Amino acid sequence: MTLRLDSTETGIATAARLLREGGLVAFGTETVYGLGADATQPQAVARIFEAKNRPRFNPLISHFADADAAFEQVEASPLARRLAEAFWPGPLTLVLPRAAGCTVSDLAADGLSTLAVRVPRGDVAAALLRQTGRPVAAPSANRSGRISPSNAAHVLEELDGRIDAVLDSGPCAIGLESTVLDLSQPDRPCLLRPGGVTVEALEALCGPLHRPATQSDAAPLSPGRMLSHYAPGLPVRLDVRTPRADEALLAFGPQDGSSPAAMLWNLSESGSLEEAAARLFSGLRALDHAGTARHLRGIAVQPIPAHGLGLAIQDRLTRAAAPRPSSANPKENTLP
Ligand code: TXA
Ligand code: MG
Secondary structure, eight states: OOEEESSSHHHHHHHHHHHHHHHEEEEOSSSSSEEEEETTOOHHHHHHHHHOOOOOOOOEEEEOSSSSHHHTBBBBOOHHHHHHHHSSSSSSEEEEEBBOOOOSSSHHTTSSOOOOOOOSSSSSHHHHHHHHHEEEEEOOOOOSSSOOOOHHHHHHHHHHHTTEEEEEOOSSSSSSSSSEEEOSTTOOEEEEOOOSHHHHHHHHHHHBBOOOHHHHHHHSSSSGGGGGGGGSSOOOSSSSSSOOOOEEEEEEOOOOOOOOOOOEEEETTOOHHHHHHHHHHHHHHHHHHHHHHTTOOOOOOOOOSTTTHHHHHHHHHHHHHHHOOOOSSGGGGOOO
């Protein structure tokens, strides 16, 4: 059952409590309705992908009540601060390097070293974010591949029964997503997605923007950019039923204790895809570090079911297992 909450004090307080408890709450912003979850809880973030029926993970925008809260999570350059001053609260998303103490989960940031942050306009969104007191990850509140919702009824058409609540703050003023500006290379501001703040308004402050020629250039998701994502140092072998003795095993589901693998990390003992999604990045990192220290040959991954969140997990693992660039700096490398 999806609760429909009015934008009263009680409604906002309930929505904030649900978010802190790991629930999914859709809420209105000036652009579109977002499907929110506490970005610091990977299990809550996993539920976003599940509810949206996303066949793959992608990096989500973290939402904040004000610029101070946003800039605790990222390294804000002077230009970022000027843009925040000029356009926040408002339809501008800034991509910046994650701060050392960043509490946003790897799953919300898709393992990237950068984080997209935004301070939406609107009293209800601001009150909700302030009361939640955590970064709130929120993609548009529609099922994958469908149109972004600009009122609460649209959200329910898409997601009724799949999310805990929708906080109704009326129709969105803009109805079009935020502009996404990548400031992670300080001398090269890059427009990743046109949106609510115009290029002209941005260029007045930033100077000329770099504008990737094609959509796929801009999307960190496109296969060509997959190597900019976290990839383990050890080679990854997929769909392994019998691991070797010199491999680390990323397991899924109950184990009978007979695996010859040198070490084992179970994504979900009980076979829950939601739990597996939430633990995927920590599992890869743990096996990569410990396996490298023990000079293991690689990471073997047990078969993951090909339905629901399993597809997104498989997609992420396939990218982690993709052939490595020979260049000294893998982050610089892109595939065609
Ligand atoms: O207006 C909006 O931005 C809405 C409302 C709910 O705030 N949100 C939204 O989220 O449109 P979503 O997930 O549908 O789009 C997020 C965009 C994607 O294009 C994603 O690739 C990009 O932001 N993005 C997120 N994190 C990124 C990162 N670290 N680097 C580059 N791009 C990133
Ligand atoms: Mg969207």
